[in-house]
Amino acid sequence: MTNDQKILNELTRGISILSFSFIVSCLAITVGVSSGFDLMDDYETVAHISQSIAFCLFVTSVTLSWGFLYGPRPAAHAFPDGHHSVWTAGFVQLYTTIGKIHRQYPALRWYYIAITLSNAAVGALLIISMTFMTDQLDFSSQAIGTCVTIMLLFSIPGSILSSWITKRFNPLNSSILSLVAMCIVATLVSVVLKEPGQEVDAYLLSASWGVAMGWNFTVDRMMIASLIPPRQEAELMGLFLFAGQALNWLPPLIYTSLNEANVSPRVGMAMLNVFFLLGIVCYLCMGRYSDARAAVASDPAGDNEAREDKTQMPKEGTAKSTGK
Amino acid sequence: MTKSTTGDNPSNPATTELGCHEMSQAVANGESPPPHHEAVPEEAMGLPRCYPRCCGRPLFRGNTDALGYALDLMARSTVFACAGAFLLPALLKMAKLEAGCEIDPPDGTNKVPDCHGKVYGIRPSSLLTTILTIVAVLSTAMLPLVGAIVDTTTHRRAIGRVFAFVSSILLFPTIFVNQDNWFIISVDFIVLGFVGWVLCVVNYAYLPGKSRRCSWFVFVLSRAALYKAHNILQQQN
Numbered sequence: 001m002t003n004d005q006k007i008l009n010e011l012t013r014g015i016s017i018l019s020f021s022f023i024v025s026c027l028a029i030t031v032g033v034s035s036g037f038d039l040m041d042d043y044e045t046v047a048h049i050s051q052s053i054a055f056c057l058f059v060t061s062v063t064l065s066w067g068f069l070y071g072p073r074p075a076a077h078a079f080p081d082g083h084h085s086v087w088t089a090g091f092v093q094l095y096t097t098i099g100k101i102h103r104q105y106p107a108l109r110w111y112y113i114a115i116t117l118s119n120a121a122v123g124a125l126l127i128i129s130m131t132f133m134t135d136q137l138d139f140s141s142q143a144i145g146t147c148v149t150i151m152l153l154f155s156i157p158g159s160i161l162s163s164w165i166t167k168r169f170n171p172l173n174s175s176i177l178s179l180v181a182m183c184i185v186a187t188l189v190s191v192v193l194k195e196p197g198q199e200v201d202a203y204l205l206s207a208s209w210g211v212a213m214g215w216n217f218t219v220d221r222m223m224i225a226s227l228i229p230p231r232q233e234a235e236l237m238g239l240f241l242f243a244g245q246a247l248n249w250l251p252p253l254i255y256t257s258l259n260e261a262n263v264s265p266r267v268g269m270a271m272l273n274v275f276f277l278l279g280i281v282c283y284l285c286m287g288r289y290s291d292a293r294a295a296v297a298s299d300p301a302g303d304n305e306a307r308e309d310k311t312q313m314p315k316e317g318t319a320k321s322t323g324k
Numbered sequence: 325m326t327k328s329t330t331g332d333n334p335s336n337p338a339t340t341e342l343g344c345h346e347m348s349q350a351v352a353n354g355e356s357p358p359p360h361h362e363a364v365p366e367e368a369m370g371l372p373r374c375y376p377r378c379c380g381r382p383l384f385r386g387n388t389d390a391l392g393y394a395l396d397l398m399a400r401s402t403v404f405a406c407a408g409a410f411l412l413p414a415l416l417k418m419a420k421l422e423a424g425c426e427i428d429p430p431d432g433t434n435k436v437p438d439c440h441g442k443v444y445g446i447r448p449s450s451l452l453t454t455i456l457t458i459v460a461v462l463s464t465a466m467l468p469l470v471g472a473i474v475d476t477t478t479h480r481r482a483i484g485r486v487f488a489f490v491s492s493i494l495l496f497p498t499i500f501v502n503q504d505n506w507f508i509i510s511v512d513f514i515v516l517g518f519v520g521w522v523l524c525v526v527n528y529a530y531l532p533g534k535s536r537r538c539s540w541f542v543f544v545l546s547r548a549a550l551y552k553a554h555n556i557l558q559q560q561n
Binding site: 011012014015018020021022023026027043044046047048049050051052053054056057058059061062063064065066067069070071072073075080086087090091093094116123124126127128130131133134136138139141144145147148149152153195196197202238241242245246247249252253255256259260265297 | 387391399460463495502518
């Protein structure tokens, strides 16, 4: 895209603003139309409206981006000769990276475990909330759409709050505090929301949840950016993305199991706290943030690994390029 | 549309690569990473007249990759936000109706009666979490494989086009969700969730540019986050 970091920052901000604006607009339009035509309780028609808007937008956008805007790209790299096939390469890479972190970077190891646990809970949050609001609180489509819109809107101040707190403390303490905030809100949701007619309470809690999510999302990325050892960004960012979704299946599976066992959905919602608390424990196991940073900054393993990688890397051009 | 000269053009030898190493070193040393690109005059970009502009300037500095990424991200995010807010709750209510459960509180009460019926072997209230579990298991299990394929193929754009087309095909039936087809739409949504996730991975692979060191699933946030972390750490120091 570009290698100039200032331009990249500007582009990232623009991309976030554009996509965020469209999501909020589409949700607001659907809520507005359903309210305007008094379709608040006609969930089927509201779903038709929202999916029609989403479909039109999706087809237009992907046609423009994939049909006209994106150009051809060469392969990022080819496989080293005599090594694994495409079927196993990703898994071998993952295994190698995890082994290396386990041996060489104990602070990073705890960080990745924390990310795995906390992101699993955050990822399941929306779906569990939807189930809770629909099944237990009997919210209309309009109320649910409003909750999601509020949550998204309040993630902006959450992101600003994240930067502010991180500046005053450090990314590790900010991460711990963000998970504490998530715990508090999850507890409040499971305690306060009990029955239909609590839309206003849900809106307030959605705002709190939005702030906590925006805070957590931002500080997670700042933390990994500051802890990655030199020359290993590609590998460790890849693992960061994998860790972020490795356990996303677990909280919904536990919720489903509890639900099938006739356990109250509020207990299922509170169950997310277990993941957040375990995440906090893992962050605490990392030790002091300054020590963790010093360890990765002074560790020569990064350079050694980079040299090893270089010897395994095939010469440029071994993969046929379709680029211009 | 013409490719922007501000983007990473693999055939352009003048484009200097700022590797992740240099970037992280700059962060670790508390230095600001040096810029490698100068502003390119709009005339030199060769942008078509229809290229969107804001305040007289081409959107995203005329970077077609950035605009493409923004549009794709916007499309996927909107689909899943709308589905999460409106389609999935509708599917849940339809499942409850099929299981013979009440979806509204009876007159004179303020509580929806507990639903003990089952559809397709599960309680209706387990439907959404079951959908998410299946999509998450599929995505997690396939991530290393899809990542490796996307990283090594010379046909990224073709793969992106195919998955964008398949996503559109899968999204279309969701417009017509009703009490008779809710289960088919649920299965369709599981497939859509997985296909949409693959499209997301292909999209990420477009972002690192030509850097081989930054190619494995590193997307724009990694570099932007490095830059932001650098600024914050500098202020702390």
